[in-house]
Amino acid sequence: MTPHEAKDAVLLLCRERGFESVRVAAAGPTAHGAFFREWLKRGYHGSMDWLERAPEFREDIRVRYPWVRSFVMLALDYAPLLPEDLPEDSVLPRVARYARAQDYHEVYKPRLLDLERAMKRLTPGTQALWYQDTGPFLERELAARAGLGWQGKHTLLIDPQSGSWKLLALVATSLELEPDEPASDHCGTCTACLDACPTRAFPEPFVLDARRCISYLTIEHDGPIAPEFREAMGGWLFGCDICQEVCPWNRKAAPAFAQAPEGLETLTLHKVLALKPEHLERRIEGTALERAGTSRLVRNAAIVAGNLRDTALVPALEKAARHAEPWVREAVYWALMRMGSFEAYAAISRAQRHEWDDDLRETIIAYLQRGTGHLQ
Structure with a gap:
């Protein structure tokens, strides 16, 4: 041929x-x-x-x-669009689009x-x-x-x-196939994606510093997430689509709705924080969220909860404060401190009783000192 x-x-x-x-x-x-x-x-x-x-x-x-x-x-x-009739408190909008299905x-x-x-x-x-x-x-x-x-x-x-x-x-x-012509660049002077990145992950056009990228931080990065990135993470639990959401070329994308597995579609921040690891594993089985694993997801959920300042999540955060990984517990304490409510500081105070890590005990003490007024 x-x-x-x-x-x-x-x-x-x-x-x-x-x-x-x-x-x-x-x-x-x-x-x-x-x-x-x-x-x-x-x-x-x-x-x-x-x-x-x-x-x-x-x-x-x-x-x-x-x-x-x-x-x-x-x-x-x-599919770029969320499933229809999605439960109101589903985490799916907080998951990058590519990971919303099997x-x-x-x-x-x-x-x-x-x-x-x-x-x-x-x-x-x-x-x-x-x-x-x-x-x-x-x-x-x-x-x-x-x-x-x-x-x-x-x-x-x-x-x-x-x-x-x-x-x-x-x-x-090994087949010699007739090659196609390369594509040419049509970004022009547009910098929408660079300007929209909340963590400034692009040191220059066409260059990504993964260490600052929300997708990397929430999926690939093990351990604590640097405080400087936490507020910028906003509500992202797994991945991030911001640089694609603002790209004008995505206006041409065909409308299609993600087909999410039921276990993922009905997953909530409360459940991510409160479920036992083996139960959370079953909820994300067969999805891209398995890449992050349960410990990173709980850490991410804690940071999202802290950014939302949703005090309804305090009981779930208190359960997560028993997590085996110290860097997960640290994110939980940070989230409770961010909420700043009486209930949140009370949960931090109770966590001090079972926290065995010396550094985290010092963190708890520092947070409680900030919130003394709330506990009086």
């Missing part, structure tokens, strides 16, 4: 499996290798240490797989694996490997090279036809 014929055959296989937004990029070294290494050097990846492993693979996958000649790049839309990895895995196998059958000896988030690739750079869109100033891929509410996947193959 010629590269053109091979591409037509692969596109047909993609369409048969429900993949409509498909483009092709030729294998080759990235133009962003030096940028990526500098990004790592500055520590902008935070604790995501896996990004440091074998950067040469991300710069050119042929260092690891010499047989790769082409990338089949896939863009997968996700975990996309599990949704797309069977179809991607089937596509990989079908491509291997096109010609004798054809090799192919599918990846989604887990491989040593600079996926957004490859997607832009393939013409699926361009990387916006918020570093996410923007499709000029439908915006940025998209997931990416790829199949690396």
